[in-house]
Amino acid sequence: MTVNLTLLTVMGALYACGIYLILERSLTRVLLGLMLLANATNLLILATGGYAGLAPFFSKDTDPASYNDPLPQALILTSIVISFAVTAFMLGIIYRTWVLARQDDIQDDIEDRRVAETPSFDAEDDAVIPVETSEFPLPMRGPDGSAAAEPTATVEAGGRTLLAEHAALEEKPGSANVTGADTDTDTDGGAK
């Protein structure tokens, strides 16, 4: 059996360009990449149908090498229609991105970034028991009247030592992360 080399080469080139393009951040390029991939796949399906130029008709006596299989072309037709619909939808999305953000790039997921930057230290779960955890404002006393816990309890976070209550403040949503060098002297702890 001979193979149509031109078809295979074109298919390979389309796949290569398509894969290169979908790795870009620009949405229009990604769309172009997806279109190339879809068309390369159509060529692949076409290649399974047999030789070009043969008639699709057959009777029981026809030699398998002398007719063309029509089914792959029906499959290609379906796949073209589907990729057309998806392309139209993607163009709509790209236009909408442009209207909303004035840019053509894939945006980052903000919540994902926020979770990723959350320090592994969790003030509520991981702190050495801070000054007091009860609902009573006074520090707890031991049986001999001394303070049960030091008010200057410290915790290790982000490679630095800071007061437990400051660390707890920083853990609140909307406050600064444990990054700035001056936060351990900042009694507001960033909780504006």
Added chain:
Amino acid sequence: MNLASLAPLAVVLPILGAALTFVLIRHSRAQRAVSISLLSLTLLLECLLLASVWNGGTAAVNIGGWVPPWGIVLVVDQFSSLMLVVSSAVSLAVLVYATGQGMADGDQDAPVSIFHPTYLILVAGVSNAFLSGDLFNLYVGFEILLTASYVLMTLGGTGPRIRAGVTYVVVSVVSSVLFLIAIAMVYGATGTINMADLAIKLSELDQGTRTLLHVMLLVAFGIKAAVFPLSFWLPDSYPTAPAPVTAVFAGLLTKVGVYAMVRTETLLFPGDSLNTPLMVVALLTMVVGILGALAQSDIKRLLSFTLVSHIGYMVFGLAMSSVAGLAAAVFYVAHHITIQTSLFLVTGLIERRGGSSSVDRLAGLAKLSPLLALLFFVPAMNLAGIPPFSGFLGKLGLIQAGIGLGTPLAYALVIGGVLTSLLTLLAVARVWNRAFWRKAEDAEHPDPVLLAVPAPESGTTAVRLLPRTMVGSTLGLVVLGVALTVFAGPLFQVADQSAAAMLDRSAYIQAVLGDGASVPALALSGGGK
């Protein structure tokens, strides 16, 4: 047999409904009536289909009278009809929930009226994928449901939804292209795309080609099912969609991928040596997924990660390729569709009641709305696998099957499964403790109106907080989840029978190709046990 020839209606009725609701796009009340009644009709029909094959048996319908392997064929067996019934019941509940939400918020705007037609097309695609006995028709079913899901995902076209939609569309299209390449290669190698015919002809290929085709199909389905290394798109894209949309996606779309994987493993490539990699992947999916869930503070994102994690259980059952393992996986799929969807619906209610879905901003909901707390608590415990719920029964079945297999890897998976179950409990208990159990004044940034004690009088807020239709449909789904526990006996029996039939393959092949057809296939399937 006569009853099974109604199977195409499971696809046709929702599409008909989509056309009707599209015509009625300016009449939202008629739209609601048409879509709910047609979906109920579909559910009724699928219950009949399930009843007709309840005691075993497989029926095939040749579309357009073309004889297989040339024509498209729809196959009704226990597994596919069970999936159809569960998926339609869940979609109906979500549809009622969504219309309740639409009515409560007074959505008369254009983008929302597109919801009904698109939703029904999604249901049609899911039904088509479950029924399909033809690889290319399966691809078409996938494309129908995916294209509908693109629209639903970006409904309204807000910034976050467009961002999430881009990821989702690109990943889905790439997986579809992979699937199509696999189909082209399968067709090139065997000259057929009828799955029963492939079951015979693939066994005649040499091992290298078979492994290549097998891996390509599994990767394509693995992306859709969100199996571990291919699951990163899911928690990124699901949480931003509207609550009912996320709920139905979480319940159905990944399960269609799992269904396709089950068919690939049992029907097309039985006894092939990819069970070990599948087991490793299942373990990683479970553990990595649930570790991701523990880091989240947004309930929707947390649930998306548990969704990924619990796909691992199904792949675990599938990879054992024993009757016990596969039966447990079938049961687990039915259980997980119901539970995951109800949890997402409850999250939608939490978001309405508490003004946020982040556990940092929620508190004291157990006191404010005990019903809501109950609606969350039952499916959450069910998901974590607390006895006596169906989640426990499914996990127990998987663990028994794993111990029955007895290999070191199976024991590792059993341990991983128990660990994942415990970590799931930790994750949902954290949500419970913070959103429901703690006092309202302990919340970091609570909504001052919604979380006020005593609860705001009805009428003081602009919208109804918990509309009766939304609560009712969620309650219905939670009750369905509990019913899966109550009727676990007969359900497990059906799952057992369907697993045995799938591993045997002869019923499927004979139903499609006629009674004389199956002889060479059986010789090979012995290796899978």
